[in-house]
Structures are given as C-alpha cells and as structure tokens.
Amino acid sequence: MTAPRRRGRPGHDQDAVLTAAVRLFNERGYDATSMYDIAVSLGITKSSVYHHISGKEQLLQMAMDQALDGLFEAADEVRDLELPALDRLERLIQLCVIVLAERFEFVTVLLRVRGNTEVEQHALARRREFDAIVTDLVKQAQAEGGVRPDVDPATAARLLLGMVNSLTEWYKPRHGGAEAMAGAVTTIAFEGLRL
Amino acid sequence: MTAPRRRGRPGHDQDAVLTAAVRLFNERGYDATSMYDIAVSLGITKSSVYHHISGKEQLLQMAMDQALDGLFEAADEVRDLELPALDRLERLIQLCVIVLAERFEFVTVLLRVRGNTEVEQHALARRREFDAIVTDLVKQAQAEGGVRPDVDPATAARLLLGMVNSLTEWYKPRHGGAEAMAGAVTTIAFEGLRL
Known part of the structure; x- marks a missing residue:
C-alpha cells in the first residue's frame, strides 16, 4: 500500500x-x-x-497476523532471557495475556478461525507452532525440576493457553488491567488455587 | 414428541x-x-x-440443554457433598471436564453461541448462572481458608471454566480419558505447575 x-x-x-x-x-x-x-x-x-x-481474505490474514506476530515476538523476547525455563514459561504466559489484551479484536478473530481456507490453515499452522514453543518450555522446565513431572507437557501447554485464550470470551478492561489479569492467570496456573 | x-x-x-x-x-x-x-x-x-x-431452533435449544443440564446436574451433585468448599469446587471442575467429554458436541455448540436470538440469550443466562455457582464456591473456599485469598473469585471461576472449556478446541479421546484429563486440569489449577 x-x-x-x-x-x-x-x-x-x-x-x-x-x-x-x-x-x-x-x-x-x-x-x-x-x-x-x-x-x-x-x-x-x-x-x-x-x-x-484486495479483499476480505486479505483483511482476515492481516488480522490474524497482528495476533500471531504479537505472540511470536513474545516468544522471541522470552527466548533471549537468561533465566530458568520455569521463569521464561511464566513470563511468556504473562506476555500472552498482554498481547491478547492489547490486540483483543485481532486475537478474537484468530481464535474463531476453523481452517476453512488456505489462509486459515496457514494461521492454524502458526498457532500449532506457537503451542509447540510453549510445550518445549514446559518440557525444559520439567527437566530442570521447575515444573511438576506428573503433567504431560503438551496437555499443560494447551491448558495454559486455553486459560489465556478464554479471556477473549469475557475480559473487559473493567475486570482489571492486562498486567493484573496476567498475574491472576499465572498465580492460578503456577502456584495453584489451594492455599 | x-x-x-x-x-x-x-x-x-x-x-x-x-x-x-x-x-x-x-x-x-x-x-x-x-x-x-x-x-x-x-x-x-x-x-x-x-x-x-419443529425446526432448527428447537435443535439448537435441545443441544444447549443437553450441555447445560449436565453442568447443573454436576452442581447439584456437588452441593450435597459434606465436604469443605475447596473439595466441592475441585470435584465440580472434574465433573465439568467429564460432562464436556461425554457431551462434547453439545458443549461445543453451547460455547459457540453469541446470544443472537432469544433461545441463545436464555442459554447464555444459564451459563452465567452456572458461573455464579462456581464463583460462590471459590468465595466459600476462600472464607474457609482453602483457596488463596489473593485471587478475585469471579476471575478465578472464569479462568477455571475457561481452562475446562478450552478442551472443546483440541480434546480427543487419544489425549487420555476424561478422568485423566480432569486430573490434569485440577492438578494445574489447584496445585499449580511449579514444583
């Protein structure tokens, strides 16, 4: 353009x-x-x-790229941190919440896509690639003794991201800022609700 | 009929x-x-x-009722347990996963509804009623000292159910039976990933 x-x-x-x-x-x-x-x-x-x-499909692709680029930038940022895998994982999940809050409408578009066209399939492939990054971090954190060994890394990654992504269904800024919401997500997921 | x-x-x-x-x-x-x-x-x-x-809308309503009735039956079952609120909450989350696995297609229909018609609005109202039951259990568990006090009960309820509901996006029986999946959800949510 x-x-x-x-x-x-x-x-x-x-x-x-x-x-x-x-x-x-x-x-x-x-x-x-x-x-x-x-x-x-x-x-x-x-x-x-x-x-x-050029058309509606270009708009869909641009919207999904806004969401996916934000997530992959977060993954890049976290990869360069000289911290244990557990801390990098926790930071990545926080950043996911912040990307979701800042690019709310774009992430919502991305999460509703079902793979009906080539453009949608490509976005789903990038989502799977991102899931794999999170899964790898869980595996590394388990190997380092930071994450409990009794959860399957791929399942944990999907549930973590599922909790984050559920924010598109109900999150409003009045529920608290993105940082506060990121804190609620990581407190529950990493520390657990049980006192 | x-x-x-x-x-x-x-x-x-x-x-x-x-x-x-x-x-x-x-x-x-x-x-x-x-x-x-x-x-x-x-x-x-x-x-x-x-x-x-009678028509497509009747089918939509029947599908959503299958899902919602399952969830409310689970809430009824849990309410009658003579256990601390934390244990009732944990049991309810487990049962939600099991209802989701057993009524997978019905729950998927329910979660995609956006409230465009009166029938959909009614289903969304029942979902909010269910969310409120979970929120109340979190509150009770906090009052009993079973759940950490630093999470907002409504936020915790939404994130718990968000994690459960995310299963409609990816769960396949090959990922493990419903009981195992329920265990993964409650382990992460109640014990936390951190070792």
Whole structure:
C-alpha cells in the first residue's frame, strides 16, 4: 500500500479499514460480513475500500497476523532471557495475556478461525507452532525440576493457553488491567488455587 | 414428541436428528446448516425431519440443554457433598471436564453461541448462572481458608471454566480419558505447575 492517497481521506487508510473489518467479523462473523458492510461502517464507498485492500481474505490474514506476530515476538523476547525455563514459561504466559489484551479484536478473530481456507490453515499452522514453543518450555522446565513431572507437557501447554485464550470470551478492561489479569492467570496456573 | 411413529424408521428418531444436526452445526456453523442439510446427512427427506422436530431452533435449544443440564446436574451433585468448599469446587471442575467429554458436541455448540436470538440469550443466562455457582464456591473456599485469598473469585471461576472449556478446541479421546484429563486440569489449577 505505497500508492499515494489520491482521495485525501485521512483516517480511512488501511489501518482504519482493518479495524472496522475486525470489529464486524467479531460481531457478525467473518462469513456474514461483506466488503460493502465494511465500507458502510466507515461511511465510505466500497471502491474506496478496495483502494486500500484486495479483499476480505486479505483483511482476515492481516488480522490474524497482528495476533500471531504479537505472540511470536513474545516468544522471541522470552527466548533471549537468561533465566530458568520455569521463569521464561511464566513470563511468556504473562506476555500472552498482554498481547491478547492489547490486540483483543485481532486475537478474537484468530481464535474463531476453523481452517476453512488456505489462509486459515496457514494461521492454524502458526498457532500449532506457537503451542509447540510453549510445550518445549514446559518440557525444559520439567527437566530442570521447575515444573511438576506428573503433567504431560503438551496437555499443560494447551491448558495454559486455553486459560489465556478464554479471556477473549469475557475480559473487559473493567475486570482489571492486562498486567493484573496476567498475574491472576499465572498465580492460578503456577502456584495453584489451594492455599 | 409423543406421537406414534407412523413411518417406522428406527434410528431416525429425534435423538438421531439431534446428533446429526449438532455434528453439522459444529462442522459448518449453525447459520450455514439448513434443515435440508440435516435430512440429507441422515438419508431421509426434509419432511421426515419435521416429523420429529419443529425446526432448527428447537435443535439448537435441545443441544444447549443437553450441555447445560449436565453442568447443573454436576452442581447439584456437588452441593450435597459434606465436604469443605475447596473439595466441592475441585470435584465440580472434574465433573465439568467429564460432562464436556461425554457431551462434547453439545458443549461445543453451547460455547459457540453469541446470544443472537432469544433461545441463545436464555442459554447464555444459564451459563452465567452456572458461573455464579462456581464463583460462590471459590468465595466459600476462600472464607474457609482453602483457596488463596489473593485471587478475585469471579476471575478465578472464569479462568477455571475457561481452562475446562478450552478442551472443546483440541480434546480427543487419544489425549487420555476424561478422568485423566480432569486430573490434569485440577492438578494445574489447584496445585499449580511449579514444583
């Protein structure tokens, strides 16, 4: 999207289209949202939308990339920490909550995708790749004696991420900031509820 | 559905219609599934389907009731136990996993509903009622000194159920039986991953 803006419509650039699209995808579902709906919600014409975007599938891909890029950046950040695997795992789970809070609508889009198209399949493959990073951290933490040995690493990774991802179903900023929510998740998952 | 079966089609009764419908709802989505699709998947005519069922919304309601009734039966079972609140809470979470495993397709339908109709709104209200039961158990367990005081009961309840519900996204019987999976969930949530 390096073409000059011929129409001079500030605010209706690619980001604004993506934001509007993602909101509609989450409200009505991806299939039920048309490019026309996206244009109407921005108060512009459909051809103005196509000036910025090739089509609905590009918007879906951009939305999922926003979510996935955030998660992989968190994994990169954690990999470079000189800390025991348990602490890197805990930090990664905290960062997942923060990415989810900051990119809430994008993560929500990602988590509802079922793999019906090639673009969706590719996103699911990246999600599995991320799951594998978390699973490896659990394994390392077990090998270092930081995590209890009686849980299967892949199961633990899925349940940890399942707890994080459940936030897309109910989290509102009024429930507490992202850092506080990240703290609640890691307290329950790493320390356990039992006093 | 107390009308006599005039056509004598064993296996194509209401339960069979419900099972077929729920499978399609989860594969394609509720909106994308027609009564015709359900009939085709059973190899019967659409009018035979209407012999058993008033329409798609009845099927949705029946599916969600299967899930919700299972959860409320679990809550009833737990309420009558003469045990500390912590143990009742832990038992209820185990039972939630077992209900989810046994009624997998029904729970999956329930969790995808967004409240677009009155029937869906009613199901969401029952879900909130169930969440409140879990929240109350966390509160009681905190008051008895069984659960750490530094977690908000409603947040803890949502995260516990979020972890359980995430199973609809990935659980397959090959990952272990329902009892084993229930054990993994409660070990992580109550004892914590940290060794």
